[in-house]
Amino acid sequence: xxxxxxxxxxxxxxxxxxxxxxxxxxxxxxxxxxxxxxxxxxxxxxxxxxxxxxxxxxxxxxxxxxxxxxxxxxxxxxxxxxxxxxxxxxxxxxxxxxxxxxxxxxxxxxxxxxxxxxxxxxxxxxxxxxxxxxxxxxxxxxxxxxxxxxx
Numbered sequence: 001x002x003x004x005x006x007x008x009x010x011x012x013x014x015x016x017x018x019x020x021x022x023x024x025x026x027x028x029x030x031x032x033x034x035x036x037x038x039x040x041x042x043x044x045x046x047x048x049x050x051x052x053x054x055x056x057x058x059x060x061x062x063x064x065x066x067x068x069x070x071x072x073x074x075x076x077x078x079x080x081x082x083x084x085x086x087x088x089x090x091x092x093x094x095x096x097x098x099x100x101x102x103x104x105x106x107x108x109x110x111x112x113x114x115x116x117x118x119x120x121x122x123x124x125x126x127x128x129x130x131x132x133x134x135x136x137x138x139x140x141x142x143x144x145x146x147x148x149x150x151x
Contacts, residue, residue, distance in 0.1 A: 032052070099115075
């Protein structure tokens, strides 16, 4: 299939769904518990995030990923361990920070705060300064907010 073909994203998503189903149905991979629900992975567009309870379940997951990447062109994987700063004898390079679905994860609290909040805060301040320069009545301000955030 040619690059840019409109069918390409659909085929990519379908192939990832095959991988996701095989991981969800694999009883040898245990995810993390959120309430009563077990979460093994999260999919959004071309982002696939895995959640495993410990290293032994990671090894089962790796086996599934290796089978998938053997027949797929998708080869790039990034690893970031939540709750652990260093994992001994981990076979892959661990990232010190990672962006997943627009949220930055990092072991460095200052870097995490800067990446996640300072850009948004700067944007809000800029918008408020623009509004200050305009002479708007309270009704005019309400209309702008309603246009930006419709109910």
